[in-house]
Amino acid sequence: MSDKHVNLSWFKSSYSSSEGGMxxxxxxxxxxxxxxxxxxxxxxxxxxxxxxxxxFIGRLTAEEFDA
Known part of the structure; x- marks a missing residue:
């Protein structure tokens, strides 16, 4: 999709920490x-x-992915 150069309003995930990682x-x-x-x-x-x-969010909520 070609929206890469559009000014997007990015939001950090509430599950992200300031300690690095994912x-x-x-x-x-x-x-x-x-x-x-x-x-x-x-x-x-x-x-x-x-x-x-x-x-995707539905599958995350249902915990269908391995940790």
Whole structure:
């Protein structure tokens, strides 16, 4: 998706800590949710449709992923 160069309003995950490790930020646009590593803000980012994001969050909530 070509929203990478658009000014996005990024929000750090409430599950991210200031101690390093796995920290993510998300930004939403109409129809798309963007995800990036909060420690590498100029690096790669993922973009998901709202439907894909909802499915992902549903699976996280159901604890379907291994830790």
């Amino acid at each position: 920290c993510v930020e998300v930004a939403a646009t109409p129809g798309t949710v963007h995800v990036r590593d909060s420690k590498d803000r100029h690096g790669a980012q993922l973009a998901f449709s709202i439907r894909q994001w909802d499915a």
